[in-house]
Amino acid sequence: MPELRKDPITSRWVIIATERGKRPSDFSARSEHRKVEFCPFCPGNEDKTPPEVLAYRSDGRLNAPGWRLRVVPNKFPALRIEGDLNRQGEGVYDKMNGIGAHEVIIETPEHKETLATLPVEAVEDVLWSYRDRILDLKKDQRFRYILIFKNHGAQAGATLEHSHSQLIATPIVPKRVQEEVNGAQEYYQYKERCVFCDIVRQELHQRIRLIAENESFIAIAPFAARFPFETWVLPKGHDPFFEDAHKQEYMDLARILKGTLMRIDVVLTAPPYNFIIHNSPLREIEGRHYHWHLEIMPKLTQVAGFEWGSGFYINPAPPEEAAQYLREAAV
Amino acid sequence: MPELRKDPITSRWVIIATERGKRPSDFSARSEHRKVEFCPFCPGNEDKTPPEVLAYRSDGRLNAPGWRLRVVPNKFPALRIEGDLNRQGEGVYDKMNGIGAHEVIIETPEHKETLATLPVEAVEDVLWSYRDRILDLKKDQRFRYILIFKNHGAQAGATLEHSHSQLIATPIVPKRVQEEVNGAQEYYQYKERCVFCDIVRQELHQRIRLIAENESFIAIAPFAARFPFETWVLPKGHDPFFEDAHKQEYMDLARILKGTLMRIDVVLTAPPYNFIIHNSPLREIEGRHYHWHLEIMPKLTQVAGFEWGSGFYINPAPPEEAAQYLREAAV
Numbered sequence: 001m002p003e004l005r006k007d008p009i010t011s012r013w014v015i016i017a018t019e020r021g022k023r024p025s026d027f028s029a030r031s032e033h034r035k036v037e038f039c040p041f042c043p044g045n046e047d048k049t050p051p052e053v054l055a056y057r058s059d060g061r062l063n064a065p066g067w068r069l070r071v072v073p074n075k076f077p078a079l080r081i082e083g084d085l086n087r088q089g090e091g092v093y094d095k096m097n098g099i100g101a102h103e104v105i106i107e108t109p110e111h112k113e114t115l116a117t118l119p120v121e122a123v124e125d126v127l128w129s130y131r132d133r134i135l136d137l138k139k140d141q142r143f144r145y146i147l148i149f150k151n152h153g154a155q156a157g158a159t160l161e162h163s164h165s166q167l168i169a170t171p172i173v174p175k176r177v178q179e180e181v182n183g184a185q186e187y188y189q190y191k192e193r194c195v196f197c198d199i200v201r202q203e204l205h206q207r208i209r210l211i212a213e214n215e216s217f218i219a220i221a222p223f224a225a226r227f228p229f230e231t232w233v234l235p236k237g238h239d240p241f242f243e244d245a246h247k248q249e250y251m252d253l254a255r256i257l258k259g260t261l262m263r264i265d266v267v268l269t270a271p272p273y274n275f276i277i278h279n280s281p282l283r284e285i286e287g288r289h290y291h292w293h294l295e296i297m298p299k300l301t302q303v304a305g306f307e308w309g310s311g312f313y314i315n316p317a318p319p320e321e322a323a324q325y326l327r328e329a330a331v
Numbered sequence: 332m333p334e335l336r337k338d339p340i341t342s343r344w345v346i347i348a349t350e351r352g353k354r355p356s357d358f359s360a361r362s363e364h365r366k367v368e369f370c371p372f373c374p375g376n377e378d379k380t381p382p383e384v385l386a387y388r389s390d391g392r393l394n395a396p397g398w399r400l401r402v403v404p405n406k407f408p409a410l411r412i413e414g415d416l417n418r419q420g421e422g423v424y425d426k427m428n429g430i431g432a433h434e435v436i437i438e439t440p441e442h443k444e445t446l447a448t449l450p451v452e453a454v455e456d457v458l459w460s461y462r463d464r465i466l467d468l469k470k471d472q473r474f475r476y477i478l479i480f481k482n483h484g485a486q487a488g489a490t491l492e493h494s495h496s497q498l499i500a501t502p503i504v505p506k507r508v509q510e511e512v513n514g515a516q517e518y519y520q521y522k523e524r525c526v527f528c529d530i531v532r533q534e535l536h537q538r539i540r541l542i543a544e545n546e547s548f549i550a551i552a553p554f555a556a557r558f559p560f561e562t563w564v565l566p567k568g569h570d571p572f573f574e575d576a577h578k579q580e581y582m583d584l585a586r587i588l589k590g591t592l593m594r595i596d597v598v599l600t601a602p603p604y605n606f607i608i609h610n611s612p613l614r615e616i617e618g619r620h621y622h623w624h625l626e627i628m629p630k631l632t633q634v635a636g637f638e639w640g641s642g643f644y645i646n647p648a649p650p651e652e653a654a655q656y657l658r659e660a661a662v
Contacts, residue, residue: 005554010507010514012555016646022648092530170641183341187340195339195423276636300358303488304487308626309508313345315345
């Protein structure tokens with residue numbers, strides 16, 4: 001059973017994968033994908049993953065080829081679905097069992113496609129699958145947050161090349177999420193407006209950091225971008241929860257997400273990247289001033305001592321210039 | 332002039348290097364040191380760095396060979412020493428001029444040496460130089476924090492191979508530092524004890540995460556380590572400020588730091604790493620419950636979407652096992 005451990009100074013939680021028991025030699029500085037002939041995410045290899053919890057397909061089969069999209073539990077989960085939290089102290093320290101869900105969304109049967117190259121309908125399917133899984137896992141009262149994210153490319157932490165995203169449901173609200181929720185709440189108390197709605201308004205007015213826009217969303221280079229070419233996709237309308245969006249919004253999100261990833265591929269020559277859906281905590285009333293959105297971070301620089309020590313970032317690419325490159329990309 | 336920009340949601344500050352104006356092609360995914368024949372940090376090349384602000388040498392010369400250690404302003408500083416903060420709003424956003432100091436500590440004239448291979452007296456010199464620079468920069472009333480850190484190896488963010496550390500003085504207290512100071516203060520209010528002193532006591536009693544110990548310091552794998560083989564060096568005695576340590580303590584720190592880096596080199600085959608001195612903010616009264624220390628983070632894994640999105644970390648190496656490997660290393 002993995003352990004959730006809390007840092008007694010900062011209250012930061014860490015998942016300690018006690019079972020994996022890696023040896024020092026397992027940490028040779030790899031920066032390439034594992035060179036595998038075999039891909040467990042390709043059709044025909046369904047028996048090489050845990051049984052699917054969701055699949056989109058036109059036949060009625062299970063764990064067999066014919067799917068357009070497939071969600072399976074992670075074969076090497078960071079957290080385990082079975083058991084109790086069993087909160088315990090150990091002197092000055094606090095810990096609990098690593099309870100949670102860890103799932104993989106296999107976005108396409110095609111090994112070489114990406115969210116930038118797939119048809120927009122397939123990207124929309126990916127978004128629907130995120131929603132389906134959130135709705136399902138929300139019922140489990142042990143979970144307080146569901147994080148959906150994508151690691152694309154080995155340098156961004158992906159261990160398999162076949163296009164996939166991941167979902168982790170946690171029994172605590174992660175610190176960074178809570179910080180954002182608190183920040184949005186403080187702003188609301190001070191101004192009686194949502195800080196994200198204010199950002200959307202200002203960016204649509206100034207337009208210097210605007211990358212793309214459609215009926216429901218904007219894509220911008222954020223004013224205080226941590227990383228070169230960091231890009232946020234924000235709904236124009238206020239909603240705390242990703243899973244409460246309307247059908248038209250998922251269609252619009254699929255379009256702007258695919259388009260933005262295409263722009264990033266063109267301008268930065270298909271870089272590794274991470275994206276993260278920033279969503280409200282489950283069932284938390286203070287979440288109503290939050291405004292869900294998606295953050296994309298191309299992996300172009302190394303995070304180093306200064307960033308680790310201070311939590312503030314040195315970004316050598318001004319967001320206004322990055323936005324211009326992305327806005328003018330030929331897509 | 333670089334700009335300090337504040338994220339309106341989380342109040343996280345970012346340094347935007349407006350002058351560097353990098354183009355997208357400057358961000359090709361490099362993971363090696365720039366292949367340079369020429370090293371500006373080697374003796375004889377003193378005119379290729381800005382003039383030194385400190386040097387340890389037995390002759391009385393300046394900016395010429397003969398030094399044991401040399402501190403120079405960074406040639407490409409993230410922050411500028413001249414000017415006023417000029418705090419301004421821009422709609423919902425806040426910014427100020429990027430005022431600060433950014434210096435490089437060239438730790439040795441020998442291009443191939445590291446803190447693990449240098450004589451312990453040379454490591455002690457490095458610590459004295461940190462103190463000298465802190466004492467000097469502390470006089471500048473614009474600065475509220477001085478961060479000292481080291482990036483070792485290209486994958487840990489070093490752009491030059493020649494062994495060096497860096498110092499950045501900032502006009503704001505960085506968020507992560509403030510979180511730690513606040514955490515220590517809350518613990519003190521609750522328990523009337525220092526959380527770091529409690530950690531030292533518990534680790535010396537349990538010994539399962541202890542890596543090394545001398546009269547003044549312990550090296551441990553922290554209970555909630557974020558990264559495989561993360562190692563903290565903690566003073567046994569309570570002191571908020573690194574720069575207030577006694578001579579014997581710098582001698583003891585030099586020994587345990589060199590020894591710990593040697594252990595890391597042996598067990599992990601000389602990996603890239605970052606270390607950071609966690610020190611109290613300058614002139615801040617709430618800092619008295621803080622307890623300065625040093626955190627070493629070997630760079631063995633990629634930080635990915637989950638960590639960026641949640642701020643909590645998945646560590647595949649239990650600290651107790653990592654501590655055992657490092658404790659038993661043949662050094």
